[in-house]
Structure formats: C-alpha cells, structure tokens
Amino acid sequence: MSDLSLYRSGHLPPGFFARPADEVAPDLIGVTLLVDGVGGRIVEVEAYDQDEPASHGFRGPTERTKSLFGPPGRAYVHRSHGIHWCLNLVCGREGRAAAVLVRALEPTQGLEQMRARRGRDDPYLLCAGPGRVAQALGLTGANDGYRLDAPPFELLLGTAETDVATTPRIGITKAAELPWRFLDAHSRFVSRPRRRS
DNA sequence: GGTATGATTGACT
DNA sequence: GTCAATCATACCA
Numbered sequence: 001m002s003d004l005s006l007y008r009s010g011h012l013p014p015g016f017f018a019r020p021a022d023e024v025a026p027d028l029i030g031v032t033l034l035v036d037g038v039g040g041r042i043v044e045v046e047a048y049d050q051d052e053p054a055s056h057g058f059r060g061p062t063e064r065t066k067s068l069f070g071p072p073g074r075a076y077v078h079r080s081h082g083i084h085w086c087l088n089l090v091c092g093r094e095g096r097a098a099a100v101l102v103r104a105l106e107p108t109q110g111l112e113q114m115r116a117r118r119g120r121d122d123p124y125l126l127c128a129g130p131g132r133v134a135q136a137l138g139l140t141g142a143n144d145g146y147r148l149d150a151p152p153f154e155l156l157l158g159t160a161e162t163d164v165a166t167t168p169r170i171g172i173t174k175a176a177e178l179p180w181r182f183l184d185a186h187s188r189f190v191s192r193p194r195r196r197s
Numbered sequence: 198g199g200t201a202t203g204a205t206t207g208a209c210t
Numbered sequence: 211g212t213c214a215a216t217c218a219t220a221c222c223a
Contacts, residue, residue: 081203082218208212209212
C-alpha cells in the first residue's frame with residue numbers, strides 16, 4: 001500500500017488488508033461500509049493481533065476463529081456475550097490472526113432499514129458500538145468468512161480528509177494499554193467519546 | 198463434569 | 211452509576 005489518494009472515492013485498492021491490523025485500522029476511518037447498500041462512514045475501529053492476549057487468535061485457531069486465520073479481506077463475524085454479533089475485517093496474511101473490529105459508523109445510507117432492524121430512531125444509537133453496527137447492517141454468523149470486495153459487502157474510500165485520534169481499546173481487560181483504538185476525532189457517532197487525557 | 202469469563206447492550210437505581 | 215441477559219469457549223478438577 002502506498003498512496004491512498006490515488007484511489008479516493010473509489011473502491012479499496014487490492015492489498016489494502018494485507019498489512020498489519022494496526023496499520024490498516026486508521027486507514028479505515030472515513031471509509032464507507034455498506035451491506036446490500038445499507039451502512040455508512042466508519043468512524044471508530046480497533047485493531048487486534050494474534051500476539052496480544054486480547055485477540056481471539058491468541059491461543060491459536062479454533063472452529064470459531066477459522067475465518068480470522070484465513071485470507072485477508074474477508075469478514076470475521078463472532079458472537080459477543082452470547083447475544084450480539086461483531087464484525088471484523090481480516091487483515092495481514094493467511095495463517096495469522098489479525099483483524100480490525102468495526103465499532104461505529106456514521107449512518108448515511110438505508111437509514112430506515114437500519115432503524116427497523118435496530119428498533120430505534122435516534123441516528124446516534126443506530127451504529128454506535130460493535131453490536132449495534134452488526135445489527136443495523138443485518139450481519140450474523142451466517143456472514144462469517146464472506147469476501148469484503150464482493151456483494152453484499154462494499155467498501156468505498158472517503159472523499160474528505162479525516163482527523164484520526166488514537167486511544168486505548170474499550171471493553172477488554174488484557175493488553176488494555178495498547179493504543180489500538182482509532183476514531184474520527186470530531187465525529188459524534190462514535191460509541192464513546194474520546195477518553196480524557 | 199463444573200465454573201468463570203467475555204472485542205456488549207439496554208434497562209434500571 | 212449497577213446489573214442481568216445468554217452462550218461458546220477457556221480453564222480447572
């Protein structure tokens with residue numbers, strides 16, 4: 001990956017995900033994520049890597065994490081707390097567990113469909129949080145392993161520069177100090193405001 | 198086999 | 211702020 005600006009307002013360039021997750025993650029802020037034409041602009045993500053204990057891949061591949069260890073550019077959709085689904089975008093190379101968790105979108109397309117799926121009207125509660133994102137986009141474990149460069153998925157580069165802030169990750173107890181949460185510094189659609197310093 | 202723990206959310210005090 | 215929901219996985223016996 002060299003110059004993203006060459007691809008502005010188009011699809012993601014080939015090889016975009018074939019990099020370490022903490023390099024891919026900030027580049028995803030401002031990218032539009034759609035599933036069957038419904039979705040919005042990514043404003044918050046977190047990176048996870050096999051070598052740190054917060055990663056689902058830390059203890060090696062399992063039935064649940066096989067797509068996480070698969071080729072980059074695919075979805076890894078896992079259940080959280082037995083209730084919610086969370087969408088990850090697989091990075092790195094096959095055989096290595098690296099992924100970016102999509103934590104929040106600014107809803108831009110298919111608002112009514114997302115409201116119906118979420119059972120809520122407030123646009124700030126449609127996609128603010130990983131479980132909410134998956135629910136709004138209609139994603140479940142059935143979508144685990146799907147390619148991200150083919151329908152129903154679509155990823156489009158943003159057209160404007162985005163100010164990316166970096167903070168520790170949320171909701172984990174291991175490797176909690178790693179600064180691998182990336183967010184649009186000015187967006188109101190993030191799951192939680194930037195941590196006070 | 199039993200128990201503890203989540204990459205969370207929504208309801209409630 | 212606290213806490214239950216709900217289940218696959220991890221870890222210990």
